[in-house]
Amino acid sequence: MSGGDRPGTDHEHLVRLLCDQVRTLAAQLPPGLRQLSLRAGDCEVSVSVEPPAVAPAAALPAEQPAPSEPATSPHDEAETGDTTPVTAPLVGTFYRSSEPGADPFVEVGDLVEEGQVVAIIEAMKLMNRIESTARGRVVAILVEDKEMVEHGQPLLLLGPDTGEGDETDGGDGGR
Amino acid sequence: MIKRVLVANRGEIAVRVVRACRDLGLSSVVAYSEADAHTEAVRLADDAVCVGPPPAARSYLHVPNIIGAALKTESDAVHPGYGFLSEDPYFAEICADHGLTFIGPPPKLMEQLGSKVQARTLMREHGVSLLPGTLDPLSTPAAAAEAADDIGYPVILKAAAGGGGRGMTVVTDPSRIEEEFNNTRAQARVAFNDGSVYLERYLQGARHVEVQVLCDRHGGGVHLGERDCSVQRRNQKLIEESPCPVMTPELRARMGESAMRGALGIGYEGAGTMEFLLAPDGEYHFLEINARLQVEHPVTEAVTGIDLVREQLRVAAGEPLGYDQGDVRMTGHALECRINAEDPSRAFAPATGRLEEFVPPGGPWVRVDTHCRQGTVVPPFYDSLLAKVITWGADRPETLARMARALREFSIEGKGVATTVGLHQRILADPTFARGEADTSYLSTLTL
Numbered sequence: 001m002s003g004g005d006r007p008g009t010d011h012e013h014l015v016r017l018l019c020d021q022v023r024t025l026a027a028q029l030p031p032g033l034r035q036l037s038l039r040a041g042d043c044e045v046s047v048s049v050e051p052p053a054v055a056p057a058a059a060l061p062a063e064q065p066a067p068s069e070p071a072t073s074p075h076d077e078a079e080t081g082d083t084t085p086v087t088a089p090l091v092g093t094f095y096r097s098s099e100p101g102a103d104p105f106v107e108v109g110d111l112v113e114e115g116q117v118v119a120i121i122e123a124m125k126l127m128n129r130i131e132s133t134a135r136g137r138v139v140a141i142l143v144e145d146k147e148m149v150e151h152g153q154p155l156l157l158l159g160p161d162t163g164e165g166d167e168t169d170g171g172d173g174g175r
Numbered sequence: 176m177i178k179r180v181l182v183a184n185r186g187e188i189a190v191r192v193v194r195a196c197r198d199l200g201l202s203s204v205v206a207y208s209e210a211d212a213h214t215e216a217v218r219l220a221d222d223a224v225c226v227g228p229p230p231a232a233r234s235y236l237h238v239p240n241i242i243g244a245a246l247k248t249e250s251d252a253v254h255p256g257y258g259f260l261s262e263d264p265y266f267a268e269i270c271a272d273h274g275l276t277f278i279g280p281p282p283k284l285m286e287q288l289g290s291k292v293q294a295r296t297l298m299r300e301h302g303v304s305l306l307p308g309t310l311d312p313l314s315t316p317a318a319a320a321e322a323a324d325d326i327g328y329p330v331i332l333k334a335a336a337g338g339g340g341r342g343m344t345v346v347t348d349p350s351r352i353e354e355e356f357n358n359t360r361a362q363a364r365v366a367f368n369d370g371s372v373y374l375e376r377y378l379q380g381a382r383h384v385e386v387q388v389l390c391d392r393h394g395g396g397v398h399l400g401e402r403d404c405s406v407q408r409r410n411q412k413l414i415e416e417s418p419c420p421v422m423t424p425e426l427r428a429r430m431g432e433s434a435m436r437g438a439l440g441i442g443y444e445g446a447g448t449m450e451f452l453l454a455p456d457g458e459y460h461f462l463e464i465n466a467r468l469q470v471e472h473p474v475t476e477a478v479t480g481i482d483l484v485r486e487q488l489r490v491a492a493g494e495p496l497g498y499d500q501g502d503v504r505m506t507g508h509a510l511e512c513r514i515n516a517e518d519p520s521r522a523f524a525p526a527t528g529r530l531e532e533f534v535p536p537g538g539p540w541v542r543v544d545t546h547c548r549q550g551t552v553v554p555p556f557y558d559s560l561l562a563k564v565i566t567w568g569a570d571r572p573e574t575l576a577r578m579a580r581a582l583r584e585f586s587i588e589g590k591g592v593a594t595t596v597g598l599h600q601r602i603l604a605d606p607t608f609a610r611g612e613a614d615t616s617y618l619s620t621l622t623l
Contacts, residue, residue: 016591019528020555024229091226091243123239124269148247150225151240152209 018045084134085142085154092123094155096145104145110138111161119155130155137161177252177276177492181206181224181245182216184256185235186560187546188468189216192254195484204248206241208234210554215546222248229556235259238266245275252276252491254484258558261467262289262338278491280444280466287441288466292335292373298461301440303433306452306460308375316353319374323352326376332356334363335371338463340410342366345377380614381452383407384419384459386434387475389486390443391496398431398438399479400505402471405615406602408523413595413618414602415471416510417478419453420571420611430459431500437461446472446487455614470513470563473544477509477567508574509567512582516559518593526593527553530561536584540567540577553592561587561594571611579603 018038022045025036037046088094096104096119106118112132119130136158143155179202182192189205193216196203205220210229217223224244227234234240236259245253253275255261261279264286270277279285287293296310307326312335313319323330323346332355334342344359346352356372364370382405390396403419404412418427434449448469450462472483481503490496518526529552535543545562547553553561564581568574582600602608605621 016526016528019591023552024555090237091224091240091247123243124273126239148243150244150247151227151234152225 082160083139083157084136086118086130086132086134086156086158088121088149088151088153088155089130090121090123090128091150092121092128092148094143094145094147094149095120095122095127096141106138106141106156108138108141112136112138112158121149132158134158135161177488178202179204179221179248179250179252180278180488181241181248181250181253181275182220182256183235183241183244183253184259184261185211185214185216185546185557187544187563188256188470189214190219190546191544192256192484193220195482195488198482198485199488201488202250204244204250206235206244208556210556214551215548224248229554231259231556238263238269241266242269242273242275245270246273250275252278252488254278254487255467257467257470262465264289276491278445278487280447281442284441284443285466288464289338290335290371291333291337291463292371294464295373295461297441298437298464301437303437303461304459306375306378306462309373312371312373313356316356319356319372320349320352322374323349326374329377329379331375331377332359332372333375334359334367334369335373336367336369337363338367338465340407340412343410347377378452378454378460380616381454382419382421382614383412383450383462384422384430384453385448385450385465385469386430387469387472387483388434388438388443388447388449389481389483389490389496390438390445390447391490392444392493393495394439395496395499396435396439396443397496397498397500397503398434399475399481399483399503401427401430402474404471405613406608406618407615408618412471412513414510414512414599415474416508416571416574417474418505418508421453426457426459433459433461435500437464445490446483452615470560471511473542473563473565474509474511477542477565478505478507479503480506507567507569508571509565510574510578511563511565512578512599513560513595514562514564514585514587514599515595516553516561516592517595519595519598520593523595525555525559526591527555527559528589528591529553530587530589530592532586532588534584534586535562536564536581538580538584541581542566553589572609575603575609 021038022036106112114132114135116132117129118132121128121130138156139159140157143149180196182189182205193203203220204222205216206224206226207217208227208229226240226244227237253270260266264282267277267282267285292312295305299305309322329347332344342363344355346355360370360372382403384401384403386401387399401419402415402417404415406414446468448465451459452462453459476483516527517523530547533547533549542565543562547561566574566577568577582596585596587594
């Protein structure tokens with residue numbers, strides 16, 4: 001950064017840098033960002049985001065069985081109402097259990113902890129354990145076993161941890 | 176037989192490949208990062224797969240995610256575009272391992288050509304003239320000094336694993352050679368993971384002239400003439416044209432023959448470019464091979480009437496070219512200006528942001544390759560190329576006049592957005608360029 005010889009240009013430059021930083025941060029933070037402010041010296045850039053209007057997801061009491069098909073547009077139903085999606089951090093094949101024949105890591109109604117393994121995504125023969133990014137109760141599993149998923153695709157939806165249902169130890173013993 | 180192509184790239188080149196697929200009746204799938212979810216290539220392709228967050232290392236360079244995207248969509252071929260994974264032999268091999276046709280030369284060849292030292296040795300074996308220089312990487316500063324003394328100053332130190340104009344240092348003062356050797360080696364290690372450095376005589380006032388080659392998998396191949404890309408800033412091309420303003424049919428025949436001898440000799444497949452330096456004395460010397468499609472390919476398409484991306488796809492599918500050198504004609508003159516989101520008045524600092532207004536030119540013999548439109552947010556994660564403007568004319572003055580008209584029409588506005596349009600206009604109006612006399616030192620001497 002240059003010195004204060006030409007304040008007009010410096011501010012302009014500073015604001016431009018802050019805007020770039022806002023964009024970078026906004027892209028990297030989880031969905032649902034509402035407000036972001038960055039300040040440098042006496043320059044501040046503030047961004048407010050109105051959440052898009054979406055139809056509320058059907059409320060699924062914990063006792064009901066999991067839906068037999070994934071939602072038709074899972075990307076739209078993510079982050080509605082009180083649900084938080086666990087999304088795929090990579091591209092690959094989604095598996096609900098650690099190996100063929102084993103029990104699935106989680107079922108609908110299970111309470112999961114943050115960091116608990118909920119699935120495996122296989123890419124180029126490497127098995128990647130997918131950990132839940134939040135604590136909550138599994139409201140829906142959006143992907144079929146052995147289906148290929150893309151980066152950012154919602155895999156399951158977590159609701160608030162109220163209601164009854166099984167607490168799991170994470171399938172094969174968690175972490 | 177190729178039916179569906181995964182486009183493992185972004186921006187204008189992704190749009191280009193999608194268009195070629197459309198022309199050939201092939202299905203196209205674009206791999207995109209989160210930053211590119213609403214871009215033109217994604218809009219135009221038949222399908223799209225998100226392969227990661229914005230940073231290239233986690234998306235466009237993320238081999239497992241790209242392979243996953245191809246498998247998920249049952250693509251049978253991958254087009255890598257330019258940059259990113261286009262010259263990564265490891266990626267090409269992984270594609271083959273998964274039954275995917277990589278649109279480019281065989282991995283083993285890519286590996287050899289990726290090292291400029293190996294490429295030079297290969298070309299020498301096929302009788303292609305090299306600049307005086309070292310064939311093997313230099314091991315010590317003392318070896319560099321000795322080689323430089325033999326060859327004669329000025330010399331240029333080059334990273335063997337470098338590319339795209341990076342990793343080069345000119346040394347004019349012998350007392351600086353050892354320090355510059357150490358600097359170049361250190362930078363090469365960081366930038367290319369490979370500190371191998373070699374050395375060549377540095378030619379002042381030379382032209383960068385490259386020959387486009389196209390080879391099929393049946394031993395057939397042609398060259399499609401040359402491009403003059405001498406107008407460069409820090410080894411980044413700004414303007415390219417075909418033919419080279421000082422080319423003669425005789426020189427083109429000789430350079431073309433050298434290029435084909437080298438390409439066919441090593442078993443090249445697909446589209447590739449042989450770069451040469453054309454010295455003021457009329458001698459030409461091999462520099463390196465770019466084993467991929469190049470940014471400036473439209474200039475060759477304009478003068479030959481041959482669709483290079485379409486030919487890449489055909490050749491990759493195993494089709495013979497179906498024509499020979501006698502069938503290739505060059506007609507008229509073509510020029511390309513690379514419009515970047517950079518501010519020439521601020522040392523070409525990236526000047527990205529939202530394009531509030533973006534109205535590209537049109538009209539007779541004007542082509543614009545772009546992925547941008549009004550409202551596009553130019554992300555800070557990738558290169559700053561906004562658009563390529565290409566004009567064709569019956570002769571060079573007509574081509575330049577059409578380019579001047581086109582640049583005048585091009586309207587790009589946005590808060591904090593600055594472009595190189597003004598610089599291109601300045602160059603077009605400059606007498607040295609207008610006379611076709613620009614060499615590789617031209618831009619550094621032009622007063623901006």
